[in-house]
Amino acid sequence: MMVLLSPVAAIGRSTLAMLSAIGRVTIYAALAVSHILRPPFYPREFLHQLLHIGWLSLPVVGLTALFTGGALALQIYAGGSRFDAQAVVPQIVAIGIVRELGPVLGGLMVAGRVAAAIAAEIGTMKVTEQIDALVTLSTNPLKYLTVPRILAATLSLPVLVAVGDAIGIFGGYLVSTTRLGFNEAAYLRNTVDFLEVWDVTSGLIKGAVFGFLVALMGCYHGMNSGRGAQGVGRATTNAVVSASILILAANYLLTELFFTA
Amino acid sequence: MIALSDVHKAFGPKQVLRGLTLDVAKGESCVIIGGSGTGKSVCLKCILGLVIPDTGQITVDGQDVTKGDRDAFLARFGMLFQGGALFDSMPVWQNVAFRLLRGRQKRPKLEAREIAIEKLRRVGLTPDVADLYPSELSGGMQKRVGLARAIAAEPEIIFFDEPTTGLDPIMSGVINDLIREIVTEMGATALTITHDMSSVRAIADKVAMLHNGKIRWHGPVAEIDTADDPYLRQFVTGSAVGPIAAVR
Numbered sequence A: 001m002m003v004l005l006s007p008v009a010a011i012g013r014s015t016l017a018m019l020s021a022i023g024r025v026t027i028y029a030a031l032a033v034s035h036i037l038r039p040p041f042y043p044r045e046f047l048h049q050l051l052h053i054g055w056l057s058l059p060v061v062g063l064t065a066l067f068t069g070g071a072l073a074l075q076i077y078a079g080g081s082r083f084d085a086q087a088v089v090p091q092i093v094a095i096g097i098v099r100e101l102g103p104v105l106g107g108l109m110v111a112g113r114v115a116a117a118i119a120a121e122i123g124t125m126k127v128t129e130q131i132d133a134l135v136t137l138s139t140n141p142l143k144y145l146t147v148p149r150i151l152a153a154t155l156s157l158p159v160l161v162a163v164g165d166a167i168g169i170f171g172g173y174l175v176s177t178t179r180l181g182f183n184e185a186a187y188l189r190n191t192v193d194f195l196e197v198w199d200v201t202s203g204l205i206k207g208a209v210f211g212f213l214v215a216l217m218g219c220y221h222g223m224n225s226g227r228g229a230q231g232v233g234r235a236t237t238n239a240v241v242s243a244s245i246l247i248l249a250a251n252y253l254l255t256e257l258f259f260t261a
Numbered sequence B: 001m002i003a004l005s006d007v008h009k010a011f012g013p014k015q016v017l018r019g020l021t022l023d024v025a026k027g028e029s030c031v032i033i034g035g036s037g038t039g040k041s042v043c044l045k046c047i048l049g050l051v052i053p054d055t056g057q058i059t060v061d062g063q064d065v066t067k068g069d070r071d072a073f074l075a076r077f078g079m080l081f082q083g084g085a086l087f088d089s090m091p092v093w094q095n096v097a098f099r100l101l102r103g104r105q106k107r108p109k110l111e112a113r114e115i116a117i118e119k120l121r122r123v124g125l126t127p128d129v130a131d132l133y134p135s136e137l138s139g140g141m142q143k144r145v146g147l148a149r150a151i152a153a154e155p156e157i158i159f160f161d162e163p164t165t166g167l168d169p170i171m172s173g174v175i176n177d178l179i180r181e182i183v184t185e186m187g188a189t190a191l192t193i194t195h196d197m198s199s200v201r202a203i204a205d206k207v208a209m210l211h212n213g214k215i216r217w218h219g220p221v222a223e224i225d226t227a228d229d230p231y232l233r234q235f236v237t238g239s240a241v242g243p244i245a246a247v248r
């Protein structure tokens, strides 16, 4: 009987574990958000994080967008030519980058870079008692460490996405005009005429949500890091994996919300 | 002033504190001794609310440490962590002046820096250390920076977790004198953990020996050589034979 039931027990256990993890993350997120508007504020920390999360992610996000835009143009051209629709390359590249690939790939790249860095830094602080030291120095770690990071990521990701959008479209433009024989002026005109404001803003909103998730996962896993180097390593991995999955899931939900009317 | 009564704390199946009761009076320097791994550091963390005891009560000035205004409560304390726990993202002087650069004790940057350098001098470090990062210092220097940080805001109650481990005998002497001075001149209350019997004699008014999760013996420092508790005897003489097992 016990043998028969053990798989069921295992499923039950992991479901319970997952639900309680979701609960803990939600409480942590609510707590962090509630501290954003309450003093004391740490503007220097915030600016520092803005530099690290936003500015230093530009090359990664830019290169990702550039290559993706180029590859997308080639694929759409090849696919479109099957039913004589090669001409839609500028429009589809624009909408694909701005609505989907810009925010999602940008978010995933930042997850790899930033969630890992945050989790490793905070996790190390935790295992070396620096978090305890912060508390004894009358500083709330949630305010001092988490809030600046969440704020910086949430505000800088839309900007990164906007830059990524422009570079991605430029990548498509470059490939289309040099390899696929598109007219330069016509390509740009088609792109600009076709895109609507909401296409762009929806992508930027996605970016903000993804930025929040990335910093939240980095901080949460760092703060709950296990002991020793191994604990920090595991926290880092968990931060990147959970941030990536949450980004993809949130992307689906937001797309459903924004574009099925 | 600080009163622990019947405090229990377990980590998973491992029972660390089993009914710890201890009183420290205002302006007193109390030293906790005891074998490695007996829960001395955990005891300090319980008082600060960093570790929540399973049962038992801890009060400071009659006020339960888990209730009330945590900020005001913690502002009265300074703590030297066993591992130093310096912030490795900022230079030494900002570590020392951490409290003076933000929050309710905030003051101008230059003034905070001057205070930091003065505190560094008191723990035997030269001003050129101020702009280095903690990772550039030796273990003993890190310990002393941690000590400078603990005393920087002149708290009323100071905890030192092994202030002299990793220091040479001369530096140990300097630090022992400093702790004694802080208690007698500033009237601070100090709770120190140490394994170093010469430190015990130099800084303690009162000694408490922790064994098996409880206070095994406590009394004035003058009595540690004459008391006939076999556990204390073994600890003070540093003998491998006695009631305290050598393998723990």
Ligand SMILES: Nc1ncnc2c1ncn2[C@@H]1O[C@H](COP(=O)(O)OP(=O)(O)OP(=O)(O)O)[C@@H](O)[C@H]1O
Residues within 6 Å of the ligand: B011, B016, B035, B036, B037, B038, B039, B040, B041, B042, B043, B082
């Ligand atoms: N956060 C924690 N999680 C699990 N176990 C812990 C934790 N903190 C302490 N312990 C355990 O509690 C016991 C007492 O630890 P503590 O650090 O208080 O020892 P100590 O008396 O300070 O020893 P030492 O003199 O070596 O510093 C140890 O066995 C340790 O493994």
Ligand SMILES: [Mg+2]
Residues within 6 Å of the ligand: B040, B041, B042, B082, B161
């Ligand atoms: Mg200890």
